[in-house]
Amino acid sequence: TELGVERRSVPESCPRAVRPGDFVRYHYLGAFPDGTRFDSSYDRGSTFNVFVGKGQLIAGMDQALVGMCVNERRFMKIPPELAYGSEGVPGVIPPNAVLHFDVLLIDLWNLEDEVQVQTYFKPEKCPRTVQVSDFVRYHYNGTFLDGTLFDSSHNRMRTYDTYVGIGWLIPGMDQGLLGMCVGEKRIITIPPFLAYGEDGDGKEIPGQASLVFDVVLLDLHNPKDGIAIENQLVPESCERRSQTGDFLRYHYNGTLLDGTLFDSSYWRNRTYDTYVGKGYVIAGMDEGLLGVCTGEKRRIIIPPHLGYGEEGRGKIPGSAVLVFDIHVVDFHNPSDSVSITVHYKPSNCTVLSKKGDYLKYHYNASLLDGTLLDSTHSLGKTYNIVLGSGQVVLGMDIGLQDMCVGERRTVVIPPHLGYGEDGVEGEVPGSAVLVFDIELLELVSGLPEGYMFVWNGEVSPNLFEEIDQNHDGEVLLEEFSEYIQTQVDTGKGKLAPGFDFEKIVKNMFTNQDRDGNGKVTAEEFKLKDQEAKEEHDEL
Numbered sequence: 001t002e003l004g005v006e007r008r009s010v011p012e013s014c015p016r017a018v019r020p021g022d023f024v025r026y027h028y029l030g031a032f033p034d035g036t037r038f039d040s041s042y043d044r045g046s047t048f049n050v051f052v053g054k055g056q057l058i059a060g061m062d063q064a065l066v067g068m069c070v071n072e073r074r075f076m077k078i079p080p081e082l083a084y085g086s087e088g089v090p091g092v093i094p095p096n097a098v099l100h101f102d103v104l105l106i107d108l109w110n111l112e113d114e115v116q117v118q119t120y121f122k123p124e125k126c127p128r129t130v131q132v133s134d135f136v137r138y139h140y141n142g143t144f145l146d147g148t149l150f151d152s153s154h155n156r157m158r159t160y161d162t163y164v165g166i167g168w169l170i171p172g173m174d175q176g177l178l179g180m181c182v183g184e185k186r187i188i189t190i191p192p193f194l195a196y197g198e199d200g201d202g203k204e205i206p207g208q209a210s211l212v213f214d215v216v217l218l219d220l221h222n223p224k225d226g227i228a229i230e231n232q233l234v235p236e237s238c239e240r241r242s243q244t245g246d247f248l249r250y251h252y253n254g255t256l257l258d259g260t261l262f263d264s265s266y267w268r269n270r271t272y273d274t275y276v277g278k279g280y281v282i283a284g285m286d287e288g289l290l291g292v293c294t295g296e297k298r299r300i301i302i303p304p305h306l307g308y309g310e311e312g313r314g315k316i317p318g319s320a321v322l323v324f325d326i327h328v329v330d331f332h333n334p335s336d337s338v339s340i341t342v343h344y345k346p347s348n349c350t351v352l353s354k355k356g357d358y359l360k361y362h363y364n365a366s367l368l369d370g371t372l373l374d375s376t377h378s379l380g381k382t383y384n385i386v387l388g389s390g391q392v393v394l395g396m397d398i399g400l401q402d403m404c405v406g407e408r409r410t411v412v413i414p415p416h417l418g419y420g421e422d423g424v425e426g427e428v429p430g431s432a433v434l435v436f437d438i439e440l441l442e443l444v445s446g447l448p449e450g451y452m453f454v455w456n457g458e459v460s461p462n463l464f465e466e467i468d469q470n471h472d473g474e475v476l477l478e479e480f481s482e483y484i485q486t487q488v489d490t491g492k493g494k495l496a497p498g499f500d501f502e503k504i505v506k507n508m509f510t511n512q513d514r515d516g517n518g519k520v521t522a523e524e525f526k527l528k529d530q531e532a533k534e535e536h537d538e539l
Contacts, residue, residue, distance in 0.1 A: 004077035005064050014069035018108055020053025024065060025107035025208060031100045038092055038099075047106050049208045058083045061101065068105045070145045076101040107145045109191040109210050115175045116189040126181035130220055132165030135304075136177060137219035137319060143212045145189075150204040159218055161319050170195045173213065180217045182257050188213045218258045221303040221321045227284045230299040232325070238293035244277030247415075248289055248331040249431060255323045257301075262315040271329050273431045282307050285324065292328045294368050300324045330368035330433045332414040338398045339412040349404035355388030356446025358497030359400060361438055368412075368433040382441055386498035393418050396436065403440050411436045444497040452496045452504050453484065464525045475520040480512075481505045 018024055025047040030039035041048050050056045052065050060082030068074060080086070080096045088095040130136055137159040142151040153160045162168045164177050172190030180186065190211045192198070200207040242248060249271040254263040265272045274280045276289045284302030292298065302322045304310070312318040353359060360382040365374040376383050385391040387400055395413030403409065413434040415421070423430040447454050460466055467483045468475050484505050487493035495504055512520045 001079050001081065003060050003063055003079065003082055006075040007072065008075050009071075009073035011069055011071040014072070016069070016108060018052055018065050018068045018105070019110075020062075020066065022052050022108055022110050023049070023208065024052055024068075024105060025049045025206075026065075027104045027106060029102040031102075033098050033100060046206065058099075060099070064101070065103070065105075068103075068108075070105050070108050071147070073102070073104045076103060105146075107208070107210050111193070113191040115172045115191075115194060117176055117186055118189075119184060119186040121183075121185040123181055123183040126184070128181070128220060130164055130177050130180045130217070131222070132178070134164050134220055134222050135162070135319060136164055136180075136217060137161045137317070138177070138215050138217045140216075141214045143214070145210045145212060159317065170211075172211070176213070177215070177217070180215075180220075182217055182220050183259075185214070185216045188215060219256065219319070219321050223303075223305060225303040225305075227288050227303070227306060228301040229288060230301070231296070232299060233295075233297040235293050235295040238296070241291045241293055242276055242289060242328075242331050243333075244290065246276050246331045246333050247273070247431060248276055248292075249273045249329045249429070250289070250326050251329060252324050252326045255325075256316075257321040257323060271429065276331075282322075284322070288324070289326070289328075292326075292331075294328055294330050295370075297325070297327045300326060332433050334414075334416060336414040336416075338395045338414075338417060340399055341410045341412075342407065343410065344406075344408040346404060346406040349407065351404060351443060351445070353387055353401055353403045353440070353443055354446070355401070356449060356496065357387045358384070358444035358446060359387055359403075359440060360384045360442035361400070361440045363439075364437045366435045366437075367429070368435060373428060373434075384498065386446065386496070389498075393434075395434070399436065400438070400440075403438075405440050405443050408437070408439045411438060446498075447494065447496045452499070452508055453493055455487075455493050457492060459527065463527075464522050473521060475512075475525070476518070477506065477509050480509045480520065484508070 027041045027047055028039075029037060029042065031037045053062055055062075057065075058078065060076065060078030063082070064074065064076040064078065078099045078101065080088075080098060083099045084093045084095075084097065086095045088097055093099070139153045139159055140151075141149060141154065143149050165174050167174075169177075170190065172194035173188065175194070176186075176188030176190065190213070192208045192210060195211045196205050196207070196209065198207045200209060205211070251265045251271055252263075253261060253266065255261050277286055279286065281289075282302065284306030285300065287306070288298075288300035288302065300323070302324070304319045304321060307320065307322045308316050308318075310318045312320060316322065362376045362382055363374075364372065364377065366372050385400075388397050390397070392400075393413065395417030396411065398417070399409075399411030399413065413436070415423075415431045415433060418434045419428045419430075419432070421430045423432055428434070464475070465471070467479060469479055469483075481502070484493065484495075485501070488495055495501065509520065510516075512525055514524045
């Protein structure tokens with residue numbers, strides 16, 4: 001005659017129990033005391049869905065369900081007075097029958113419920129939260145209230161990407177995502193009237209089902225967003241900032257907004273080299289690289305419409321916000337010339353270096369970021385060249401002009417006047433700006449342009465006879481070389497400084513040996529000012 005309730009299985013966690021007025025979804029087995037089954041929701045393949053305490057159930061079930069937790073299992077003995085009484089149900093329940101029910105509660109909600117949000121992880125830094133009209137990328141596991149998984153973005157290995165608050169999602173998810181930070185993890189519990197309602201989704205989700213979403217937010221932006229720049233290190237001295245048309249060399253780490261690394265120039269041990277403002281890089285990077293100094297470190301945050309858009313690229317998913325931490329190594333403009341800064345010039349600076357002069361100097365060579373490339377000081381000897389002869393890069397030939405002995409200067413050489421796009425393998429990176437700190441130690445004046453040997457006095461009128469020592473009317477290379485060496489040794493003549501003696505003499509002899517037979521005759525032999533000069537009429 002009394003209602004009997006046995007709690008056979010009670011979950012450890014029971015955040016909520018059934019109260020009158022709640023809507024429940026449960027499975028049950030209905031049997032008579034002898035074990036004969038008269039009904040089962042399992043046989044129908046669907047839960048029994050009903051309001052509790054509103055007269056939609058037999059009185060005993062209305063009472064026995066109160067206080068149940070989701071995933072609780074109860075065995076109920078309901079006397080006929082609280083079931084179908086003396087009348088029973090013709091063909092199913094006999095009169096005055098005691099009914100046994102084995103009930104498992106699957107779902108529980110109330111019409112007054114709202115979306116419930118439980119945050120179980122929140123990053124320390126949260127510069128921005130989800131607002132209406134934002135576009136988000138998130139992973140989720142979707143379960144029913146009893147824990148049964150019905151969907152997961154993780155299983156598809158692809159985030160769910162959508163706008164928030166404009167009707168693209170079920171209303172409860174639209175509400176539940178608001179206020180989230182990137183990296184935040186929260187559980188969003190949604191009653192059916194804010195989800196798929198009485199009909200469900202026609203697939204995995206039954207009607208009147210509460211939904212639980214375990215969400216981690218990976219990305220967040222708004223279509224109105226521009227790039228964001230966070231300066232991390234700006235050098236105290238910044239004489240020049242990058243402009244449209246400049247060529248930059250920089251290192252970077254590229255990550256998604258959740259910190260996932262997708263690319264790094266450091267992996268390749270090589271800078272990324274590009275023009276700025278010319279469309280060679282994504283629009284957000286083109287903008288973010290403007291106004292930087294050499295040595296500057298900055299973070300550039302780029303929304304997808306200024307990055308790789310909806311399609312993404314490679315390891316970059318569609319609609320992804322990109323974060324680039326960059327370090328500017330150097331930059332220049334193709335119109336740049338050699339820059340010269342004089343640090344010290346002696347007071348008695350009367351002789352200035354010019355093309356053809358033989359120079360001895362010390363230098364420290366570095367990149368624009370200060371990386372040392374080479375130094376004559378470490379070698380313990382000077383670097384010696386003939387200025388303007390192509391023995392050094394063009395920028396150095398320019399930078400060493402008009403310098404006096406003892407002078408110290410810094411010469412900055414753009415790559416198109418240095419080692420160009422290719423650089424020097426293992427030594428100088430491609431497209432690198434070079435910085436030379438120079439001290440000129442010795443200058444030997446060169447000869448006039450075009451001359452390899454000059455006389456210090458009057459030239460003998462019998463020059464050929466003097467060279468032709470055996471008077472056979474022919475001068476061989478050995479005779480010619482010996483004669484020139486004597487003139488230099490006695491101070492009567494001067495060779496162009498800085499060149500190999502044998503090469504100069506051979507070059508001079510070849511110029512005289514006009515028929516190329518290895519001998520110079522009197523008819524072939526001419527001084528430079530005696531050589532025939534072509535005259536040209538000019539209009």
